[in-house]
């Protein structure tokens with residue numbers, strides 16, 4: 001039976017990281033006052049006597065706050081101070097020996113970096129596992145590969161059906177804790193029981209505040225967790241979704257929100273023009289150096305990897321992180337992700353670094369992103385007829401990535417992990433010009449920016465970055481673009497692909513609410 005332990009904010013101590021003049025015990029007590037729920041004493045250089053002395057004094061402080069004290073590696077020290085348990089690594093004393101030596105009821109935790117470690121930990125019957133390192137860290141030199149946020153989810157899968165708890169460790173700080181909590185999720189929706197932190201608390205001059213900051217984020221996350229991946233409470237209707245999308249369309253026209261777009265060099269100009277035609281305002285900055293400043297102004301961020309280079313990737317990584325911190329929606333267009341290992345690695349890094357609100361891609365791109373070979377791609381194009389069951393595919397991917405997913409094709413499918421909506425508008429001319437998919441991304445991002453001026457249901461918006469409007473934003477962005485294509489061709493001004501693009505921009509510029517209502521074909525699948 002698992003012991004009742006609150007693993008949510010797990011402090012691992014490190015005297016070497018204390019700020020100059022900061023007393024170790026003072027720092028520990030302040031951390032506890034800030035909301036640390038479990039403490040591990042990790043002394044890598046102390047002599048045994050000193051270790052025992054530190055552990056004994058720390059135990060008195062932890063007892064005052066009714067917080068369990070764990071000892072790193074040293075069973076003798078744990079026994080000497082009557083600690084609540086021990087944490088061991090893969091090369092430390094084997095768990096069965098640890099369990100034999102410690103009093104019954106002691107907490108035993110083990111470090112895990114891969115699936116084999118987790119399987120052994122299950123067989124050994126540990127109480128919790130420490131999964132790491134999730135992010136890069138300067139606190140210790142790592143000998144195993146980084147797990148990455150989404151990699152933690154894979155290890156959580158292996159814990160299904162057990163009562164073993166899991167914390168993530170390594171490089172976790174206030175700037176990435178939300179992504180860590182959100183992104184580390186098993187296929188059935190299990191999330192971390194907590195996060196273990198060293199430097200973000202220990203090296204702070206104000207550890208109480210540092211811990212309180214982390215604790216606040218964890219509690220908010222845990223409070224929303226039971227709400228599950230679904231973002232819309234009431235059953236959807238095609239008309240209802242259209243009404244919401246039109247509301248955003250109207251908001252774009254009246255507020256002209258700024259949309260930050262880091263896109264590819266092939267489509268940059270036409271993406272900016274399509275954004276302007278819709279009524280929003282584009283900003284196409286790419287340098288990592290200005291991302292913090294820029295995150296404050298735009299209503300949404302679009303990241304499109306069509307012509308990815310290392311410098312732009314740095315900008316993308318930074319922009320998403322700052323957008324997350326500013327709670328601005330992030331739209332990801334994984335253009336041609338299946339084409340090269342470089343793109344696959346980049347998408348993994350981006351999705352491990354920030355929480356995305358909407359992922360939009362064709363069947364080949366989304367297949368590559370999700371790791372299935374069901375649909376192949378050729379360059380940036382999808383090959384073949386797409387997924388056998390696109391409805392289940394988008395729903396599952398939305399649940400896995402905790403965002404809205406838009407699968408584009410002859411019919412477009414949009415899901416928030418609960419509902420799936422099929423969009424039947426569009427024209428075959430869109431497939432004959434370059435960048436139509438990228439322009440759809442700009443339209444979706446404009447809708448994401450447009451929704452910020454609308455009144456939000458507080459309870460639902462706090463579910464994360466993908467609030468209830470994200471589904472409508474994806475539907476709205478795709479629908480207006482596709483309806484504009486139909487209107488452009490019907491106008492009689494299109495003589496070929498050369499005249500189609502300006503006619504499309506014109507049609508979008510003049511598109512009225514009535515035209516959208518008349519033409520939009522939005523169907524609820526589930």
Ligand SMILES: Cc1ncc(COP(=O)(O)OP(=O)(O)O)c(N)n1
Pocket residue numbers: 010012040042072073087088089090092109110111112129130131132140167169196
């Ligand atoms: C909660 C938690 N997880 C992992 C570790 C790492 O432990 P270990 O592998 O034993 O490495 P060292 O801490 O000994 O460097 C941990 N301490 N706590």
Ligand SMILES: Cc1nc(C(=O)O)sc1CCOP(=O)(O)O
Pocket residue numbers: 012111130131132133134136137138139140169170171172196197198199200
């Ligand atoms: C102690 C430890 N164990 C790790 C593992 O991967 O098992 S990473 C790590 C250090 C974590 O420190 P910080 O929060 O400062 O990054």
